[in-house]
Amino acid sequence: MTETLHLPTARYTWGGDEFLFVEFDEAMNLTANYLATTVAQGLTGLALDGVVDVCPANASLLVRFDPDVLAPEELKRRTQELESQARTSTQHRAQTRIIEVPVWYQDPYTAEVVQRFREGYHQDPSGTDLDYAAHVNGLADAAEFIRRHHGSPWLVSMVGFVAGLPFMYQLVPREQQLEVPKYLSPRTDTPPLTVGHGGCFACIYSVRGAGGYQMFGIAAAPIYDPAQELPDFRDFLILFRPGDLVKFRPVDEAEYRSIQEQVEAGIWRFKQAPVTFDVEAALADPDTYNRTLLEALDGAEN
Structure with missing residues (x-):
């Protein structure tokens, strides 16, 4: 059995053609911030072609990307995979x-x-x-x-x-x-x-x-x-x-x-x-x- 970080499902929205915004919670808390930071580090580690910048915040994440290089739905899918991994990990730790x-x-x-x-x-x-x-x-x-x-x-x-x-x-x-x-x-x-x-x-x-x-x-x-x-x-x-x-x-x-x-x-x-x-x-x-x-x-x- 794996533990799941208990927060509402993250909200994924688009900012124009070049930004993906992920909100893990409406208020700052350790769990939301852990998810934002961990998913940001995961995206940076993937080094996806088309990702311009990854900006974690208190309880959210903003990703700037080039839609001519990286399809929006593909970026969303990869980000959701990282979120799922972070939530269901047996250990929620960061070096x-x-x-x-x-x-x-x-x-x-x-x-x-x-x-x-x-x-x-x-x-x-x-x-x-x-x-x-x-x-x-x-x-x-x-x-x-x-x-x-x-x-x-x-x-x-x-x-x-x-x-x-x-x-x-x-x-x-x-x-x-x-x-x-x-x-x-x-x-x-x-x-x-x-x-x-x-x-x-x-x-x-x-x-x-x-x-x-x-x-x-x-x-x-x-x-x-x-x-x-x-x-x-x-x-x-x-x-x-x-x-x-x-x-x-x-x-x-x-x-x-x-x-x-x-x-x-x-x-x-x-x-x-x-x-x-x-x-x-x-x-x-x-x-x-x-x-x-x-x-x-x-x-x-x-």
Whole structure:
């Protein structure tokens, strides 16, 4: 007997002549994201003539193809085969990695921007984004919110919006997830490497630009390196891939400056380790499984 991932039948629709859209569920969850990522990896591995791009998202998949090379119904058939294989597999596991991301919480760069965008932009103009996030989650203060934010791993559910920006989903039971609404009106400025939060998703802004997520701190090292100067970017200019796991680690100003010096010298490397992500184990006992994931970083070097 094989286990089937219990989700509604995926919805297949066409976007004009060149796009196939597959929706595994209406809401983000580990099962839907696992299917989206696994089917995307399977399509990429098939290397079908006519497939231009494969873009997995939180709970869906978009495939761009050339209908003059690959018949639409053939692409749909091959995608459905991969979906069936992913659903009926006896093991729902993925080989991935866990990456430690140093973050300077309550830094002066995002704090300055926070103060510039209050009246008319934010739900609570009198405080800070961290104060507001703590309040809406029923926590004592910003310090408790920060502890909850970096205390558990996050799953990179998709990468996009701007080059290299990861959307991350907290690996805790749904009732424990941190949830914060976006700004009432988007800002016209967000510092690069801002660690933000909107809804149930965390993100890291890879470049400076507009944004509407609450701002909690700043990552200490680049996640997008177009020049591919740092060792972690030798193979690709974007750090994160869908399916990666992230552990935020708080740092103070001194360590932030030290990391910046290593970045400038071209020697900085992210601490990371290979792991096997097991969907059933993550759903069955999140606390125990998260400790196992985080232990993988103990022997890793950066």
